[in-house]
Each structure stands twice: as C-alpha cells, then as structure tokens.
Amino acid sequence: MNKPRRWTPLRRSVQLAVALLYLVLPFLNRWGLRGFMGNLASLKVGPVDLLEPAVALSVVLAAGKITASLVLALLPVVALAVVLGPVFCSWVCPWGLLSEGLDYLKIRTLHLHRTWTADGYRKLRPLRMAALLVFLLASSVVASPLVALLAPPRLVTALPQELFYLSVRPVVTGSVLLLWLLAELFLPRRWVCRALCPVGALWNFLRLPWTLQVRFEPTLCVDPKVAPCHLHCPWGIDPRSMGRFDGCTNCLRCVEGCPSTALRAGFGKPMDPPVRTKKVST
C-alpha cells in the first residue's frame, strides 16, 4: 500500500519562502528592483496585478463603487481560491506561520491538552461568518476599507516595508499587530485564523463543490477511535466528517497523518455524502 507523500516539508518551505521574501523585499525595492511590489493586500508581480478578495470586497463597500482595475486584479486570486481552496491561510500567509509557531509554543509552555473537542470546529463557522460580515458592514459604515487596515496578512507584510523601506515609525501597524498577537495568546487555540480573520473567512467561503479538498473513504479507515487525522489538524477539524465550509485550509497534515489511505486530497465532487460522526440519540 502506497503511503501518500509528506506535504508539511513542502508547505513549510513555501511559508518560509513567502515570509523571507517579505523580509527581503524592502531592500530589493530600495535597490530599485520594482518588478515585485506591494504587500498581501495587493501585489504586483511583473505585469500581473493581484488583489486579496476580502480586501477588494471591503473597498467596494467602503467606496460604493467597483473599478475595472480592481476586478482585473481580483480574478487570478479568486481563480486560485476556487481551484485550490483556502491555501492562502496554510501555505502563504506569514501570519499563519507565526500563528502555528505561537500555538506550538503555547502548548509546550502551558502544557495545554493537545487534543481538540470533537465538534468544536463546526461551532466556529457562524463566528467566522459573523467576523467577515462585521468587517464588511463596518467598512461600509465608516467608508474605510477596514479589512485592508486591520487584517493580519497585510499588517504582517507591511511591517517590514515600513521598517526597512518607507522609514516611518510603524505605530498603527505595530499596535494592531500587537493586539492580534495578544488575541492569539489569550483566546482559544488558533482563534485569530480560525474565527476572526476576515481574509481567511472569505477564502473559505469561496469553495465550490469541485474545489480541491480532503476526502474520506470510510472503508479504508483503520483507526476510527484514535483518529490521528483529527489530532494532526492544526485547526482541530475532523476530516472524516467535515463539510465544505468547516474551515479546512488544505494544509494536508491529516492526509500525511493518516496511517492508511482513507484520506486523500482531490478535485471533483466528494465520493460520498460526508460521513457524520454518530450522534447519540436519547
């Protein structure tokens, strides 16, 4: 039986490369290399314009209008989200990397119980939706693109820009980032990413039925009691019973943690209707 490949080394490399790029980018820009510019609100890579979907939605609601350049920059990112799912959170975003590191330290130092409550991830879905709606409504009310101003992905990539290229004191960026850091430390595990970040929330809701996702073949499952997949998930999701919008970011940790081949990532409609964990009826 073929064991699926290990994805985490590749994912870590991508995450680290992105984080490193944003540390080096201010210096490249300073030397006059402008082929790559911007932060995770919006990027220009050569001639290609990229715009973060939640930021774009926030701008449209704040300004009350849609511009052609905005739609054009949005298309490649939405295409990526629709094909590969919310990989932005688990493979790209430097805050995601930071958050994973903090979570690890939190568990090691505070000796928190490593396991997740069985159904906890499902309760976060309405919270994630609410966070996104609050950000978008507030953007419209105060006429300011609050997702761009406050969401961690832009802040964490704007900080090196402000420090090493723009030579301004990063007062606003720094203090909002500090608040997110405190939230990460004192709220339940990974809550900033799982429940509060509007950027991740929108990526998650961009899933279509045929978007890349982890699928479960119950007949191949060898360890349903211990469920190593559930223990491996950095967001506490049980891949055996998750629905499309339950927050999975396609990090593929569960796939490599599975001792059999019951879990695999694939495109197309799920093989079966999702198998729900049995509820005890009284």
Place this chain on the structure above:
Amino acid sequence: MKASRRGLFPALCGRVPLRPPGARPEPEFAALCIRCNRCITACPYKTLKPASWIYGERAGTPLVVPRKIPCYLCMACPPVCPTGALDPITDKRAVRMGLAVVDPESCFAHQGILCRTCVDECPLEGEAIYQDGELKPVVTEKCVGCGVCEKVCPVAEPAIVVRPRGDQ
C-alpha cells in the same frame, strides 16, 4: 451619515494631505486606498510617503510633502494602483493634485526684489505660472499642484504653497 463618511476621526486628521497624481477626491480616496504601498514603492524620487499615525485611520495612505520632495510628474505611480484610488493617467497636464497659492506678504517679487525662481522651475514652463507686467508670479488654472515651486522658493517659510484640490 455625510459626516461619518469623511472618516473615523475627522477632527484628528486635520488638513487633508497633498495626494499623489491621479488621486480621486478625498473622501473617496480614503475609501479606495488599501495601503498596499505600491505607489510609494513605484516613486523613483521618494516623493510619496505613508501618512503617519496622527492622520488617524488615514495612516499609511500616500502623501506628498512638497517642501521636502515635490512631485516630478514622472507618472510612475498612477498605473500601479490596484483599486482605482489613483486614476491611471499618464498625461502630466491632466494631473490635479492641488493649486499653488502665492502669499503676497512674503513673496520676494511682491516686495520689489527680482526673483523668478518658481516661474523658472515650474515643469509646465509658463503654462501654470507666469510673470505679470510687474514681474509678480501669477498662478493659472493649468497648475497641477506638483509642488516644485514650493520646494524651490527661496523664502524661509515658502511664499508659494500648494493647496490640495481634492478636499471639496
């Protein structure tokens, strides 16, 4: 509602800053700008700077301080804006950042001292600012507000300053 659409802390923001070329009028600009820093990165003269924290929720938006570095109208920034906060114009004569205003109290030419620095240095060569019969500088409607005149004015407190046009 009208007041709230001006921003979170309108009182704190003070005077509206001078925006890059192609900027939409002010309340709309603040709503469209996502602080991606691309226009600031594109600027080869380091003219554009992000607004500091005293601008409240407008912190991080691009602005020009002409007395430090004026805009040389290279038109590199408007096309890189991803949201249309800057209209992608390429004609420097279409820019409407601000309008230069001469202070007759301090302007050397108005005191009878021979000075035509602003007229000489204006990148629009005689279209935006000219000398009248008494050799005093006169700003026309063609002025784009680049701020070169404010930069080169030999008076300690510049006698010609650019007023942003966006804030109507």
